[in-house]
Amino acid sequence: MKINYKYYLVLLAAATMACKENPKKSSTEASENVSQSEMASENTSKSDKKEASFELTPISHATAVLQFEGKTIYLDPTGGNKAFEKFPSPDLVLITDIHGDHMDIETLNSLDLSKTKLVVPQAVAEKLPADYTDKLILLANGEVKNLMSIKIEAIPMYNLRKEALKFHEKGRGNGYVLTLGDERVYFSGDTEDIPEMRNLDNIDHAFVCMNLPYTMTVKSAADAVLDFKPKKVYPYHYRGTDGLSDVAEFKSIVNSNNPAIEVIQLDWYPKIK
Numbered sequence: 001m002k003i004n005y006k007y008y009l010v011l012l013a014a015a016t017m018a019c020k021e022n023p024k025k026s027s028t029e030a031s032e033n034v035s036q037s038e039m040a041s042e043n044t045s046k047s048d049k050k051e052a053s054f055e056l057t058p059i060s061h062a063t064a065v066l067q068f069e070g071k072t073i074y075l076d077p078t079g080g081n082k083a084f085e086k087f088p089s090p091d092l093v094l095i096t097d098i099h100g101d102h103m104d105i106e107t108l109n110s111l112d113l114s115k116t117k118l119v120v121p122q123a124v125a126e127k128l129p130a131d132y133t134d135k136l137i138l139l140a141n142g143e144v145k146n147l148m149s150i151k152i153e154a155i156p157m158y159n160l161r162k163e164a165l166k167f168h169e170k171g172r173g174n175g176y177v178l179t180l181g182d183e184r185v186y187f188s189g190d191t192e193d194i195p196e197m198r199n200l201d202n203i204d205h206a207f208v209c210m211n212l213p214y215t216m217t218v219k220s221a222a223d224a225v226l227d228f229k230p231k232k233v234y235p236y237h238y239r240g241t242d243g244l245s246d247v248a249e250f251k252s253i254v255n256s257n258n259p260a261i262e263v264i265q266l267d268w269y270p271k272i273k
Contacts, residue, residue, distance in 0.1 A: 053181040058266045059083050061101055062189075062209070062237045065090075068180045071148050074111075075176075075187060076102040081110035091148055093118045096157065096189035097173035098127055101237075105129065119145070119152060123172045141171055151179035155200070157191035159215075164192070167214050177203070186230065190237070192216040193224035206230035210250060211240035218245050222253035225261065232262045239269060 054068040059079060065087050066073040074090040077083075078101060089112040096102045103124050119137045120128070128136070139145055139154040146152070155175035159168045168190050175189040175197075183204040190209060191197065193216055200206075206228070210221040215237065225233050233254065238245040251263040 053183060054185070057087075058236070058268045060270070061239055061268055062096070064207075064236075066178075066185075068150070071150070073150075073178075077107050077111065078102075078104040080107050083107075084111060089113070090116050092116065092150070094152070094176055094187075095120045095124050096175065096187070097121070097168065098123050099190070102173075102190070103127065108132070117147065119147070119176075121154070121172065121174045139174060141174065153177040153179075155186070155189075156194060156196045157189035158194060160192040160194060164213055188237075190215050193220040197224050198227040200228040200230075203228060203230040204232065206233045207236045208233055209237035210235060210245045210247075211238050212245075213241060218247070218250045219253065222250050222257075225254055226257050229258065229261060232264055234264050234266055236266070236268050244269065 054066055056067075057065045059065060059077075060083070061078070062076045063078045063083070064075045065084065066075060067087075071091045072088045073092045073094060074084065074087075075094050076096055077090075077093060093108070093113070093116055095118065103120075105128065108128075113132075113135065116135060117137050118128075118132060118135050119139055121140065122138055125133075125136050125138055137145060137147065139152065141154050141156040144151065144153045153176065155177055156170060157168060157173045157175040158170035159165050173189050175191060176187050177200070178185045178187075184202055186200060186203045186206040186208075188197065188206070188208045206225065208221050208225060209215040210218050216224075221235075235245070235247040235250055238247055247265055251265070254261050254263050
């Protein structure tokens with residue numbers, strides 16, 4: 001998978017120079033350097049790894065831009081039109097849920113969606129302005145649509161913990177599995193380690209949430225990933241009420257139990273350092 005690394009490669013160079021000057025690193029610093037190295041390897045090592053057929057650029061939190069065979073997909077677009085000014089207008093917009101970090105009507109109104117289809121669950125459709133009705137493709141949990149040579153599967157997303165049931169009820173929102181060429185890409189949406197996630201098959205790239213109190217713990221996310229065994233997993237949506245979740249711990253749990261799963265850390269929070 002090609003990922004937008006123009007900011008990360010600068011950081012990688014800086015980290016390399018720092019290693020030469022300071023050979024002894026703390027465990028936190030070492031973890032950060034490993035993550036940056038993995039990202040550079042993902043982008044540049046074409047001889048060792050099969051090049052994926054799509055490019056993904058993280059925007060913020062749960063928002064991303066995915067480009068595949070001339071098609072542009074916005075996932076949960078937020079941040080206003082400025083966040084997307086470097087990208088073509090979308091062919092597809094996928095929205096997972098009704099909360100403001102996923103469904104941002106102000107951002108949708110700011111974008112050129114004149115030729116766009118919006119894939120949404122019913123709950124999202126009910127909250128969008130009437131102007132969007134003709135653009136909507138409704139997808140309920142378990143349903144599948146083929147749009148623009150892309151297979152889109154709606155995966156349930158919901159809470160399991162009693163204290164969190166008020167956040168995401170079963171059947172309201174969608175996670176998505178996209179089949180892009182011969183690769184399957186999973187976006188979890190807001191969920192816990194539900195059976196439907198654990199039972200996923202043949203996932204090449206998995207974007208998995210982990211933030212309290214709204215979704216799940218780092219340990220629960222890692223345990224689910226170890227069950228469905230994606231080839232590559234990307235922590236995303238990991239900002240909670242107490243700050244950012246410990247994605248280094250997530251990586252450690254996953255790789256200590258299954259080193260074949262590649263954990264890739266992208267910068268979903270560029271304004272938080």
